Amino acid sequence: MSERWNPTSYERAWQERWEAAGANRTPDDDPRPKFYLLTMYPYPSGDLHIGHWYAETGPDVVARMRRMQGHNVMLPMGFDSFGLPAENAAIDRGIHPAVWTAASIERMRTQFRSMGTMFDWERELVTSEPEYYRWTQWLFVQLFKAGLAYKQMAPVDWCPKDQVVLAREQVEGADRHCWRCGTPVVKRDLEQWFFRITRYADELLDFSGIDWPEPIRLMQTNWIGRSEGAEIDFGVELAGAAPIRVFTTRPDTLFGATFMVLAPEHPAVAGLTTAEHRAEVDAYAASARRETEIERMSTERDRSGVFTGAHAVHPMNAERIPIWIADYVLPGYGTGAVMGVPAHDERDHAFAKRYDLPIRYVVVPRGGSAPEGEPFLPHTEDEVLVNSGEFDAMSAEDAIRAITARLAERGQGGPSVSYKIRDWLVSRQRYWGAPIPIVYCPDHGAQAVPEDQLPVVLPPDVDFAPTGVSPLQSHAAFLASICPVCGKPARRETDTMDTFVDSAWYFLRYCSPRDATRAWDPARVAEWLPVDLYTGGAEHAVLHLLYSRFFVKALRDLGLLTIDEPFTALRNQGQILGADHHRMSKSRGNVVNPDDLVARYGSDTVRCFLMFIGPWDQGGPWNPTGMEGISRFLARVWSVAQASGGGDGAVRQVPGMPAQSLAGEIPGSGGMPAYQVMASVQGGSQALRRMAHRTVRDVGDDYADFHFNTAVSKLMELTSALAHARDDGLAGTDAYAESVDTLLLLLAPIAPHIAEELWSRRGRPGSVHVQAWPAFDPALAAAEMIELPVQVDGKLRDRLTVAPDTSPAEVERLALASERVQAFLGGKPPARVIQVPGRLVNVVTAR
Numbered sequence: 001m002s003e004r005w006n007p008t009s010y011e012r013a014w015q016e017r018w019e020a021a022g023a024n025r026t027p028d029d030d031p032r033p034k035f036y037l038l039t040m041y042p043y044p045s046g047d048l049h050i051g052h053w054y055a056e057t058g059p060d061v062v063a064r065m066r067r068m069q070g071h072n073v074m075l076p077m078g079f080d081s082f083g084l085p086a087e088n089a090a091i092d093r094g095i096h097p098a099v100w101t102a103a104s105i106e107r108m109r110t111q112f113r114s115m116g117t118m119f120d121w122e123r124e125l126v127t128s129e130p131e132y133y134r135w136t137q138w139l140f141v142q143l144f145k146a147g148l149a150y151k152q153m154a155p156v157d158w159c160p161k162d163q164v165v166l167a168r169e170q171v172e173g174a175d176r177h178c179w180r181c182g183t184p185v186v187k188r189d190l191e192q193w194f195f196r197i198t199r200y201a202d203e204l205l206d207f208s209g210i211d212w213p214e215p216i217r218l219m220q221t222n223w224i225g226r227s228e229g230a231e232i233d234f235g236v237e238l239a240g241a242a243p244i245r246v247f248t249t250r251p252d253t254l255f256g257a258t259f260m261v262l263a264p265e266h267p268a269v270a271g272l273t274t275a276e277h278r279a280e281v282d283a284y285a286a287s288a289r290r291e292t293e294i295e296r297m298s299t300e301r302d303r304s305g306v307f308t309g310a311h312a313v314h315p316m317n318a319e320r321i322p323i324w325i326a327d328y329v330l331p332g333y334g335t336g337a338v339m340g341v342p343a344h345d346e347r348d349h350a351f352a353k354r355y356d357l358p359i360r361y362v363v364v365p366r367g368g369s370a371p372e373g374e375p376f377l378p379h380t381e382d383e384v385l386v387n388s389g390e391f392d393a394m395s396a397e398d399a400i401r402a403i404t405a406r407l408a409e410r411g412q413g414g415p416s417v418s419y420k421i422r423d424w425l426v427s428r429q430r431y432w433g434a435p436i437p438i439v440y441c442p443d444h445g446a447q448a449v450p451e452d453q454l455p456v457v458l459p460p461d462v463d464f465a466p467t468g469v470s471p472l473q474s475h476a477a478f479l480a481s482i483c484p485v486c487g488k489p490a491r492r493e494t495d496t497m498d499t500f501v502d503s504a505w506y507f508l509r510y511c512s513p514r515d516a517t518r519a520w521d522p523a524r525v526a527e528w529l530p531v532d533l534y535t536g537g538a539e540h541a542v543l544h545l546l547y548s549r550f551f552v553k554a555l556r557d558l559g560l561l562t563i564d565e566p567f568t569a570l571r572n573q574g575q576i577l578g579a580d581h582h583r584m585s586k587s588r589g590n591v592v593n594p595d596d597l598v599a600r601y602g603s604d605t606v607r608c609f610l611m612f613i614g615p616w617d618q619g620g621p622w623n624p625t626g627m628e629g630i631s632r633f634l635a636r637v638w639s640v641a642q643a644s645g646g647g648d649g650a651v652r653q654v655p656g657m658p659a660q661s662l663a664g665e666i667p668g669s670g671g672m673p674a675y676q677v678m679a680s681v682q683g684g685s686q687a688l689r690r691m692a693h694r695t696v697r698d699v700g701d702d703y704a705d706f707h708f709n710t711a712v713s714k715l716m717e718l719t720s721a722l723a724h725a726r727d728d729g730l731a732g733t734d735a736y737a738e739s740v741d742t743l744l745l746l747l748a749p750i751a752p753h754i755a756e757e758l759w760s761r762r763g764r765p766g767s768v769h770v771q772a773w774p775a776f777d778p779a780l781a782a783a784e785m786i787e788l789p790v791q792v793d794g795k796l797r798d799r800l801t802v803a804p805d806t807s808p809a810e811v812e813r814l815a816l817a818s819e820r821v822q823a824f825l826g827g828k829p830p831a832r833v834i835q836v837p838g839r840l841v842n843v844v845t846a847r
C-alpha cells in the first residue's frame with residue numbers, strides 16, 4: 001500500500017485547497033489570544049530569490065506553531081513597491097514603473113504561494129497603490145500640522161549615480177557611500193522636507209519593555225549619539241557681532257582653548273572675515289564645498305585652514321583668540337564651531353602644530369605632568385586642572401560641573417546635550433513615490449492639501465528619467481493647484497516621499513487593510529498592536545526599524561495610537577550569500593533561483609533544507625550539498641507514516657499547551673541513542689513513547705527560539721527511531737501510531753504539505769494545521785537511565801547506570817574509574833576499551 005514519495009503529486013493541490021478553504025484567513029475579534037507575527041515585506045524585485053525563502057520560512061514555522069498552540073495568528077504579507085529598485089528596473093527595460101511593479105508583484109505572489117506559507121493574502125497591501133499612499137499622504141499632513149514635518153534649505157547628501165538625495169541613515173560606511181549603489185555621496189544645498197525625529201532622540205534611546213537583539217539596540221544608540229557637555233558662548237571682537245556658540249563634552253578644558261575654528265559654511269564667517277583675509281577665506285570655503293565629507297573627515301590628510309582676521313574673547317580669562325575656518329569642522333555637527341584645545345584633542349593638536357598656535361595643557365594626571373609634543377587625551381577619574389585660574393587643582397570631574405555652572409551664572413552658556421542624529425530627510429527628486437501633499441500659494445506659503453482631496457495621485461504620463469530635478473516639475477496639469485486658504489492658483493510640491501515613509505506605518509494598515517475611510521480602524525489596531533514578533537534583516541537597524549519607532553511615538557503624541565513601541569520582539573535572520581561567499585546579485589551571477597529547486601525537490605524539502613543548514617540568525621554561503629539528505633529524510637517520514645495502520649486514532653492533545661514550559665532542562669540531543677538501544681533496555685513501545693515526548697518538548701522550544709536546525713535534527717531522530725521500530729515489528733502498536741501522529745504534528749510548521757498529506761492519508765480529521773500542538777508528559781520526556789554491563793577481557797565485572805546520551809568518552813572514564821575494574825587492571829593502563837554504544841563496555845588489558 002505504500003507508494004513512492006512524490007511531493008509534486010500533492011503540494012500544489014494542498015496550496016489550492018488551503019486557499020479555497022480560506023485556511024490562512026485571520027479573523028478579527030477572535031476569542032483566542034492574538035499573535036501578530038510580522039516579517040519585513042519585500043521590494044517587488046521581480047523574482048523571489050532563495051534569500052526570501054530563507055527569511056520567510058522561519059517566521060512561517062513559528063506562526064504555524066503558535067496557531068496550533070491556540071493563538072489567533074496574523075502573518076500578513078505585502079509589497080514595498082515604491083522606490084528606486086522599481087524605477088531603475090523600469091528604466092532599464094523601457095517600461096513604466098507601474099507596469100513593471102504590477103508584473104513583478106504578480107510573479108512574486110505565485111512564488112510565495114509555492115512556498116506554502118500561511119500568509120493571509122486577504123490583508124495584502126501594495127504601497128504604490130493610491131488606496132495605500134492616500135494614507136501615507138494623510139500621515140504626512142498630520143505630521144505637518146503638528147510641526148513634525150518642515151521644509152528647510154540644507155546641505156544634503158546627494159548620490160550622483162541615483163540622482164537623488166539620501167537621508168543620513170542611507171549614507172553608509174566611513175567612506176560615506178550611498179546605501180543602495182555604493183557611490184560616494186556629495187553635498188548639495190537643497191530645500192528639503194524633514195521629519196522631526198530628533199524631538200524623540202531621548203525616548204528612542206529607551207528600549208525597556210522590548211526584546212530586541214543587542215546589536216540593533218547598540219546601533220540605534222550609537223546612531224542617536226547622545227553626549228552630555230556644555231554650550232559655551234565666545235564673544236567676538238567686532239561691534240554688533242553675536243557671540244559664537246560651541247558645544248563641547250570637555251568644558252574642563254576651557255582654559256586650554258587657544259583658537260576657535262568655524263566650518264567654512266558657518267553663517268558668521270562672511271561677517272567676521274576682515275577685508276585683508278577675504279580673498280583667501282572665500283577661496284578656501286569654495287574649495288571645501290567641493291570636497292566630500294569623507295575627504296574632510298579623513299584622518300590621513302593634513303589639517304588645513306585659514307585665518308579670518310577676526311578674534312573671539314575667551315569667556316573666562318578674556319584672552320584674544322584667533323578665529324579660523326577649517327574644513328574638518330562640518331556644518332551639520334554640533335554648532336558648526338569648535339573651541340580649539342590643542343593640548344587635549346588630536347585634530348586641534350595637528351592644526352595648532354601646522355599653524356604654530358599656542359598649546360596649553362590644562363588637565364594633568366594627579367601628581368604627574370602632561371606629555372610633551374602630543375595631546376593629553378585620557379579622561380580618567382584621577383586628573384586635576386592646571387593653568388585654569390580659580391579652578392586649579394580641582395578634579396576634572398568637579399571642574400566640568402563647576403565651569404559649566406559658572407558659565408550659566410554669567411550668561412555665557414551652560415549644560416547641554418548634543419545628539420548625532422539629524423532630522424529625517426524625506427524629500428526625493430524622483431518619480432516613483434508618493435507625492436508630498438503640499439501646495440504653495442504666493443500669499444499663504446506651504447499649505448497641506450485638504451484631507452478630502454487626498455490622494456494626490458501620481459500622474460502616469462511623466463518622463464521619469466532621473467535628471468536631478470523632480471520629474472513632476474515638467475507635468476503642467478499636476479503642478480496646477482488651488483490654495484486651500486484663498487482659492488487662488490497654487491503650485492504643487494513636486495518631490496515625492498522617501499519609501500521608508502511607506503514602511504514606517506505599514507504594520508498598522510495590515511490591521512484594516514481595506515478601510516477606505518481612514519488609515520486604520522482604531523479598534524483593530526488596539527486589538528493587534530503591538531506586533532508580537534518581527535523578523536527581518538539587521539541592515540535596517542537605523543533605517544526602517546528606527547523610523548517605525550519614531551512614527552509610533554509621534555502618532556501616539558498626536559492621539560492616533562496608544563502604544564509606545566511598534567515591535568515587542570525582534571529577530572534578525574542571517575544572510576544567505578552566493579556560493580562564492582558574496583552577496584547574491586544578478587550582476588555577479590550567483591543568485592539561486594528557488595523555483596528550480598522546488599520543481600526538483602518540492603517545497604517542503606527546500607524549506608527544511610534552508611532551516612537545517614545552520615542557525616537561522618547566521619546565514620552563510622549557499623551550498624546545496626545537503627539537499628539530497630533532506631529529501632531522503634522526508635521520504636523516510638513518508639515511509640514510516642505509511643507503515644502504520646493508524647492505531648486507535650487517539651491523539652493525545654492538550655490545547656494551548658505552552659511550548660516553552662520546560663525551557664532550560666533540555667539534555668544534549670546530539671548523542672540521542674539509536675532506537676535499538678532503548679528497545680534492548682526498556683522495551684520498544686515505552687522507549688518510542690519516551691522519545692516522542694522528548695521530541696515534543698525539544699522541538700517546541702527550538703521553534704520558539706528560532707533554532708530550526710536543531711529542531712530538524714530531532715525530527716530526523718524520531719523518524720529514524722520509528723523506522724527501526726517498524727523493522728522490529730512495532731508498526732501495529734498504539735505507541736507507533738501515536739508517535740507517527742506526533743511526528744506529523746511537529747513537522748507541520750516546517751514541512752506543511754507532507755504533514756497535511758500524511759495526516760489526511762491516515763484518516764485523521766481536519767487539517768493538521770489546526771490541530772492542537774501536542775502536549776508532552778515531563779516524566780516521560782525526561783531522559784531515562786540505562787544500565788551498562790562493564791566487562792574486563794570479556795568477563796562481566798561491574799555495571800554502570802548512565803543517561804542514554806552519555807558520550808563514549810564519559811562512559812570510558814566512568815568504566816575505568818570503577819574500583820572493581822581497577823582491581824582487574826592491577827594499576828596498569830588498559831590496552832584498549834571497546835564499546836557497543838548503549839549495550840556494553842569491554843576493557844581489554846595488556847597481557
Ligand SMILES: [Zn+2]
Pocket residue numbers: 159160161162178179180181182183
Ligand atoms: Zn546611489
Ligand SMILES: [Zn+2]
Pocket residue numbers: 441442443444445483484485486487488
Ligand atoms: Zn492662498
